[in-house]
Amino acid sequence: MISLTGLLPVIIMSIGIFISIQRGINDTVIQRNQLLAKSIALSIEQQIRDATTLLISTTEQVDAVKDAEYKRFMEASLVSSGVYESFYAINEQGRVIYSIPQNDVFTGFDFSQQTVIRQVMNRSTPAPAYSSAFISTQTKNPTIVVAVHQPYGIYAGYLNLTWLSRLSKSLESEQITSLSIVDRYGTTIANRNRALVEEQYSIANTELFAWAQKSGTGTLHHQFENNDVITSVNFIPGPNWYVFISEPTKSAFRASRDVLFIGLMVAVFAIIGAILVGYTLGRSILVSIQLLTEESQQVQAGVYRDIQHAGNYAEINRLIETFNAMSDEVQKREIQYEEANRQLEHALQQKEILLKEIHHRVKNNMQIVSSLLSLQSDELVCEEDREFFENSRLRIQSMAMVHEKIYQTQDLESLPLKDYLQDLVELIIANNQTFMEYAVTGDAPIISLNQAIPCALSVFEACMNAIKYGKDNDGYVKLAIAIQQEEQNWVRIIVKDAGPGFPADFAPAKSRSLGFTLMLGLMDQLKGTLRWYNDAGAVVEFLFQLG
Amino acid sequence: MKIAIASRISLLLLTGGILFGSCGQKPIRVGFIGGLSGFNADLGISGRNGVSLAISAINKAGGIHGRKLELLVRDDKQDPETAPVVFQELVSEQVVAVIGPMTSAIAQVLIPLANTSRIPLISPSASSPEFSGIDDMFIRLTTPNTNEALGLAQESFQRGARKACVIDDLSNQAFSKALVRTYTAELRRLAEEKRKEIAVVALPFDPKDPQGMQTILIGLARYQPDIVLFATNSLDTALLAQGIRKKGFTMPFLGTGWSMSQTLIENGGSAVEGMAFTVPFNPNSEAKAWKEFSELYKETFGKPADFGAHQGWNAVQVLAGAIAQGGTRNIKEHIINTQYQGLQSSFVIDAFGDPVIPFQRLEISSGKLVAHE
Numbered sequence: 001m002i003s004l005t006g007l008l009p010v011i012i013m014s015i016g017i018f019i020s021i022q023r024g025i026n027d028t029v030i031q032r033n034q035l036l037a038k039s040i041a042l043s044i045e046q047q048i049r050d051a052t053t054l055l056i057s058t059t060e061q062v063d064a065v066k067d068a069e070y071k072r073f074m075e076a077s078l079v080s081s082g083v084y085e086s087f088y089a090i091n092e093q094g095r096v097i098y099s100i101p102q103n104d105v106f107t108g109f110d111f112s113q114q115t116v117i118r119q120v121m122n123r124s125t126p127a128p129a130y131s132s133a134f135i136s137t138q139t140k141n142p143t144i145v146v147a148v149h150q151p152y153g154i155y156a157g158y159l160n161l162t163w164l165s166r167l168s169k170s171l172e173s174e175q176i177t178s179l180s181i182v183d184r185y186g187t188t189i190a191n192r193n194r195a196l197v198e199e200q201y202s203i204a205n206t207e208l209f210a211w212a213q214k215s216g217t218g219t220l221h222h223q224f225e226n227n228d229v230i231t232s233v234n235f236i237p238g239p240n241w242y243v244f245i246s247e248p249t250k251s252a253f254r255a256s257r258d259v260l261f262i263g264l265m266v267a268v269f270a271i272i273g274a275i276l277v278g279y280t281l282g283r284s285i286l287v288s289i290q291l292l293t294e295e296s297q298q299v300q301a302g303v304y305r306d307i308q309h310a311g312n313y314a315e316i317n318r319l320i321e322t323f324n325a326m327s328d329e330v331q332k333r334e335i336q337y338e339e340a341n342r343q344l345e346h347a348l349q350q351k352e353i354l355l356k357e358i359h360h361r362v363k364n365n366m367q368i369v370s371s372l373l374s375l376q377s378d379e380l381v382c383e384e385d386r387e388f389f390e391n392s393r394l395r396i397q398s399m400a401m402v403h404e405k406i407y408q409t410q411d412l413e414s415l416p417l418k419d420y421l422q423d424l425v426e427l428i429i430a431n432n433q434t435f436m437e438y439a440v441t442g443d444a445p446i447i448s449l450n451q452a453i454p455c456a457l458s459v460f461e462a463c464m465n466a467i468k469y470g471k472d473n474d475g476y477v478k479l480a481i482a483i484q485q486e487e488q489n490w491v492r493i494i495v496k497d498a499g500p501g502f503p504a505d506f507a508p509a510k511s512r513s514l515g516f517t518l519m520l521g522l523m524d525q526l527k528g529t530l531r532w533y534n535d536a537g538a539v540v541e542f543l544f545q546l547g
Numbered sequence: 548m549k550i551a552i553a554s555r556i557s558l559l560l561l562t563g564g565i566l567f568g569s570c571g572q573k574p575i576r577v578g579f580i581g582g583l584s585g586f587n588a589d590l591g592i593s594g595r596n597g598v599s600l601a602i603s604a605i606n607k608a609g610g611i612h613g614r615k616l617e618l619l620v621r622d623d624k625q626d627p628e629t630a631p632v633v634f635q636e637l638v639s640e641q642v643v644a645v646i647g648p649m650t651s652a653i654a655q656v657l658i659p660l661a662n663t664s665r666i667p668l669i670s671p672s673a674s675s676p677e678f679s680g681i682d683d684m685f686i687r688l689t690t691p692n693t694n695e696a697l698g699l700a701q702e703s704f705q706r707g708a709r710k711a712c713v714i715d716d717l718s719n720q721a722f723s724k725a726l727v728r729t730y731t732a733e734l735r736r737l738a739e740e741k742r743k744e745i746a747v748v749a750l751p752f753d754p755k756d757p758q759g760m761q762t763i764l765i766g767l768a769r770y771q772p773d774i775v776l777f778a779t780n781s782l783d784t785a786l787l788a789q790g791i792r793k794k795g796f797t798m799p800f801l802g803t804g805w806s807m808s809q810t811l812i813e814n815g816g817s818a819v820e821g822m823a824f825t826v827p828f829n830p831n832s833e834a835k836a837w838k839e840f841s842e843l844y845k846e847t848f849g850k851p852a853d854f855g856a857h858q859g860w861n862a863v864q865v866l867a868g869a870i871a872q873g874g875t876r877n878i879k880e881h882i883i884n885t886q887y888q889g890l891q892s893s894f895v896i897d898a899f900g901d902p903v904i905p906f907q908r909l910e911i912s913s914g915k916l917v918a919h920e
Contacts, residue, residue, distance in 0.1 A: 094816065105760075108793040109786075110816025113914045132849055135588065137782065185849035199583035199622050200592050204847045205603045 011267060018263045025256035030219045033177065033232035033252070037245040038217070040167065040179065041234035047163070048146075048238050051083050052128045055157045056148050060126070062089075063152035075100045084146075084157035085139055091153060094121060117156065120149040130239040133161065133189040135198055141165070142189040142197050144239060164190035165197065177247045182209070184240040208233075212242050221249065281312070288316045292323055304331040352412060359407035366400035391464065394431055398424055398460045402452045415452055417491070418444040421459055421481055428463050436467065436477035443485035448547050454522040455493070455542070458530075461515035461522075462495035462540040470497025470538055478537075493542040501534035508532075574610075574617035575875060577602065577866065578637035580630065580647035580657070583622035589781050589810045590855045594649045594671050595620055596848050597859025600840075605863070611871050616863075623648055625718065627656045638664050643875040646862045649855060650805075651675035651692075651721035658685045667878045669866055671858030672804070675721045676729070679901050686882055686900035688862050689804065690827055692722060693729040698825025698906055699801050700733035703774050706799055708734075708745075712772035714763060714787060715749040716779045722805065723778035730776060748772065754783050760790050767791060776801040777822075785814035792818040804828065808853040812914055822911045823919075827904035828854045830916045832891040840890050861889045865896065 058077050062070045071089075078084045079100050087100040094112025099105065111117045116131035123129075131145035139160055147156040164181055167190065181190035186204030188196045195201075203209045208231055211220050216235040223229070228249040233242055288311045295307050306324045311317050370393045377389035401423055405415040422440045429436060447455060459481070466479050478498035485491050508516035516532075519540070523530045528544025579598050581591030602616045610616065619640055621633035630653045637645055638660075644667040648654050654673035661668035661684040668685050674692035678685055703711050711734060713727045731747040738745035750766040753759050767775070775791065775798055777784040784806035791800075800822040802811070807824050815822070830853065832838075837852075840860060844852035869881035879900070886895045894904040908919045 106789075109789040110792075110818055111814075113816045114813045135584070140585075183849075185847070187848070195584070195622065198585075198588075199595075199620075200588070202596065202599070202848065205599060 010270075014263060014267060018260055021259050021263075022253075022256040025259065026253055029247075029252050029255070030230065030232065033230070033245045033247060034217070034219055034234070036177065037232040037234040037243045040245070041236045041243040044164070044167075044181070044241070044243065045236045045238060048130075048159070048236075051157070051159055052146050052148075052238075054078065054083055055146055055155060056126050056128065056150075059089075059148065059150050059153075059155040061152075062150070062155075071098060071100065078157060083159070085136060085141075085143060085160040086158045088156040088158075089153055090117060090156060092121070094118075094154075097153065111156070114145070116145045116147045117154060120147045120154055123149045126150055128238075132185065133183045133187060133239075135200070136160070140198070161189060165192075165194065177245050180244040180246065181236075182242050182244065184242075189241070208244070209242075212244070284312045285316060287311075288313075288320065292320065295323065295327070299327055299330060302334070304328070355412045356407040359403040359412070363400045363403040363407070366396050366403070370394075370396045370400065390431070394428065394464070395457060395460060397427055397431075398456050399453055401427065402449070402456050406449055406452070414446045414448045416444055417447045417452075417455070418442070418483055420447075420452065420456065421483070421493075424456060424460060425463060425479065425481065428460070428467065432467050434467055434471070434477050435475060436479060438479040438481070440481045440483070442483035443491075445483065445485045445491050445546060447491075451526055451544070451547055454525045455544070458519045458522045458526075458542055459493060459495060461519050462542075465513075465515050465540070466495060466497035466499070466538065470499030472498055489546045490543060491546055494539060495541075496535065496537055496539045498537040501536075501538045502532060506532075572614045574615040575870065576617045576619055576640060576642045577863075578634075578640070578642035578645040578647070579618060579620045580623050580633055580637070580645055580653070581620075581649040582625040582653070583620070585625050589808055590672065590805060591622075591625075591649045593808065593853050593855030594647070594859040594862075596844065597671070597852070597856035597861075598646050598863050599859075600843060600847065600856075601860045601863035601867075605867055611867055616867070623653050625650065625653065627652065630656050631660055634660050638666060642666065643870070644669060644866055644878055646671065646859070646866065648673060650719050651678070651725075652719045654678060654685065654687075655721045658683060661685060667866075667882070669862050669882075671862040672855060673722075674804070676725045677721065680899050682899055684879060686865075686879065686896065688858050688865065688902055690902055690904050690906075692726045692803065694906065695803060695825055696726045696729035697733050698908070699776055699803075699823075700730050700737065702801060702823055702825060702908070703730075703734060703776070704737040704741075704745075706774060708772075708774035708799075709738075709743065710770065710772045711745070711747045711774050711776065712767065712770060713747065713749045713776045714752050714779055716783070717751050717753045718755070719778075719780075719805070726778050726803065752779055752783070752787070754779070760787060763787060764790055764794055767796060768794070773798050774801065775799075776803075777806055778803055779806060781806040781808040781811040782814055785811045785816075785819060788815050788818040788822070799823070804854050807909070807916065808855070809851050812911060812916070815911075819911050820913075824909045824916075825906055826854065826909060827894075827902075827906050828857055829891060829907045829909060829918045830854075831918055834891045836888075837890040857890055861887070864889070 055078065058074055062074070074087060078087050088106065088111065089097040089099070090111055091097055094110055094117055096106045096109045096111060098107055112121070114131070116129050119129035126148045129147045133142045133144050135141070136143040136158065139162070142161040142164065144159050144161065145156050146159050147154060167179060178192060179190070180188060182188050182203060186202050186206070186209045188201040188203070191197055206224070208220060208222055208224065212233045215233065217233060219230055219232040221230050224246070229246050230249055230252050231244050231246040233244050235242055288309060291307055291309050295305065298305060304327050306327070307320045309320055311320070373389050373393040373396065377386045377393070380386045380389060401420065402415065405420050405423070406412060409415055418440060425438045425440060429438070463479060467477050470479070471477050480496045482494040482496070483491065484494070508520065519530050523542060523544065526544040528542060531541040531543070533539050579595055581594045582588055583591045583595060599618060602618050605611065606615045619637055619642060621637060623630040623633055630648065634645065634657050645661070646669050648657060648670055649672045651673045654668070654670050654675065655677070657668055658678065665684060670685065670687040672689050673687055674689050674695065676691035676693040678687065679691045713730060715723045715727055727749045734745055734747055748770050750763055752763055756762070777787060777800065779787065784802055788800055800819065802822045802824050804824065804826040807826060811819055830851065837857070841852045844856055865882055865887055866878065868885070868887065869878045873881040883896055883898050883900055886893055892905055894902045896902050909916045910919055
């Protein structure tokens with residue numbers, strides 16, 4: 001493409017030169033034909049004029065009737081010389097006095113009706129008149145009659161035009177042009193094809209003749225018998241003929257076509273050469289680019305190799321060197337990143353282990369605190385105090401469970417709420433000698449460590465209330481915990497028993513219930529809400545947004 | 548009988564050109580055969596010129612149903628051996644019809660070929676009665692010369708001729724033989740009717756014989772006819788007439804349509820003054836179409852339109868009318884039994900392809916052909 005782009009101005013310039021050359025050649029051909037037509041026209045005009053002059057000068061002072069001795073002289077100068085085919089001396093009435101060489105055959109014949117004789121009969125000067133061309137019955141050649149009116153008679157010479165045919169035949173040998181001579185009516189009087197002359201072939205109805213009559217001289221590009229032809233014309237005054245030099249356009253402009261052909265061939269070879277050179281050069285660039293592309297893909301895939309390729313261009317080689325350096329650098333950095341990653345992962349693992357250990361230790365400590373409370377509660381006599389201790393111990397247990405669940409998880413930051421509540425209820429059951437059944441249903445959201453402990457303590461308190469106050473008539477506790485995860489990460493936990501429900505005048509503030517006080521406080525901490533109501537038992541409902 | 552006048556044909560050609568005009572259509576090829584070189588060329592050349600003008604006019608008006616006519620011209624050289632060759636050339640060029648030949652001698656050779664190839668052969672001027680009454684591919688635009696011979700015989704008899712002489716051209720026997728026979732028979736019939744004595748002599752004339760004129764002059768000197776009928780071409784008629792007058796003969800001359808041309812008048816001079824003709828043509832017709840044609844012809848070819856040109860033009864009109872009506876097939880069927888408006892008068896072509904045309908009596912007077920009642 002680059003080569004072609006470079007060639008474009010050269011091609012445009014070449015086309016311009018070719019067009020100029022072609023025009024120059026075409027103009028030369030046309031000028032040559034016009035010159036040829038003009039030369040032939042002048043030559044014919046001169047020959048006719050010479051023949052006419054000879055006739056006029058020979059007959060100038062001849063009295064056809066009285067000077068019969070001149071007959072031999074005129075025969076010698078006009079007919080035997082080969083200028084005229086025959087000669088007629090005619091009187092003022094148009095009758096033949098004598099003729100040469102037919103002797104007496106035509107003597108006495110009336111020629112007064114012949115157009116050319118009539119023309120000169122009415123003239124007082126020896127201005128010549130020319131007949132239309134016709135085929136002589138004697139020679140079978142195109143002939144014209146030249147007639148003059150002299151003081152002592154009318155003289156008519158039959159001018160044989162065989163030399164016109166010879167003229168057109170001489171051009172035939174050139175094999176480039178065709179010469180035609182037509183009379184004022186378009187009738188052919190000379191052509192290399194003699195049949196056209198004999199048949200008096202007429203071009204009167206053609207575009208060419210109409211143009212020739214109008215222009216007189218010049219060159220016409222036209223169609224003739226379905227051929228593309230250029231014809232140069234020149235008018236011959238006197239006999240009023242036209243000389244046509246015709247040539248098929250194909251052969252006339254062959255030289256310019258040859259030049260064009262050669263030019264085109266050179267252009268085609270130049271373009272092909274340019275394409276080949278461009279292709280060879282471009283191919284070496286493309287190979288380098290292809291190599292670079294492939295190696296770039298390898299770098300993307302993590303394979304680092306040095307490109308071992310020596311191109312033809314320093315720029316390409318520099319690009320390859322730069323690529324190799326870049327590849328090495330990327331490989332070095334990747335190794336560094338991998339090492340840093342490994343260190344970070346190690347640190348993270350250490351941190352996780354540490355965190356798990358902390359949670360484990362917190363849980364163990366809480367277990368110890370719980371055990372201590374349990375041991376101390378055994379020394380208490382008052383049942384109510386023991387209950388306080390027991391509840392506190394369970395509260396600590398429930399918090400320890402949170403830490404236990406936390407270090408059992410992967411991320412050490414959150415725990416599955418549903419599993420936890422399940423374990424919590426089982427812990428409560430295990431520490432209360434009450435007949436009860438329970439069910440934890442609904443969604444299974446993940447809750448963070450920060451929210452897990454307030455949530456756990458809240459649910460614990462609700463469960464403890466249910467165990468304490470939610471027994472049915474048979475002393476049986478039926479506990480149902482439902483978890484609903486709602487839009488915008490809100491979670492609703494519903495703790496329901498099948499007991500007698502809240503008293504009608506239940507008011508947490510007045511009841512001095514620690515459980516409700518804790519629940520209210522914990523929900524406040526979670527920026528949530530607490531509801532309680534009766535629905536075939538007491539229902540406590542927590543609503544808060546997961547953080 | 549179908550009626551088709553020239554104006555209708557022209558209208559048909561024009562509307563056809565508008566309705567079906569198409570530049571890309573191939574031209575319809577029409578052939579022409581005539582004697583264009585040699586001694587009898589003037590009739591052939593006039594015929595060709597008339598045909599050429601007619602075709603040019605049709606093409607300028609848009610052609611026939613948008614298709615142009617292409618004229619292919621061949622010279623039969625008045626040679627019975629050349630004519631079949633050029634006819635076959637035209638057949639191989641796929642012409643739809645051939646206009647020609649101009650003489651009976653050539654028509655005699657070409658009619659069998661036309662019948663074989665089923666190409667209509669439309670002769671503008673071949674007038675031998677041998678071609679009449681035959682249902683074949685030959686169609687002509689002039690009546691059999693027997694009609695002409697009858698008129699000439701009546702003319703001779705009216706002028707009081709009792710020793711008639713016919714100069715019989717040996718190169719066109721198909722024409723002159725029938726003419727001489729009919730002329731002689733009619734003269735004898737008229738003489739018998741009026742109980743008069745009459746003698747008719749035919750002097751053979753060979754146009755290629757340099758001594759042909761002398762032979763005729765010797766024959767005339769011996770026979771001393773009181774009227775001479777020239778069954779020869781125009782130039783030969785002119786020169787023979789000049790030769791006869793030069794010898795002091797003063798008998799009236801009669802001519803035929805074959806010789807009736809400008810060449811005869813120009814070369815015959817005062818010798819052909821008073822020569823009478825009985826022909827289906829009048830060069831001084833006042834018909835508008837003829838006047839326009841004459842002007843165009845003179846302007847184009849530089850000489851007055853004559854019988855051959857007139858017949859050539861009419862032949863093309865007849866052919867074009869048939870093509871316009873029925874296409875390039877069955878041309879003959881669309882030509883026959885039809886009335887046409889020619890350049891000078893209307894005429895009918897009968898079922899056998901022969902025309903029925905009114906005859907004119909013409910006479911050369913002061914270098915011009917003048918019609919006489």
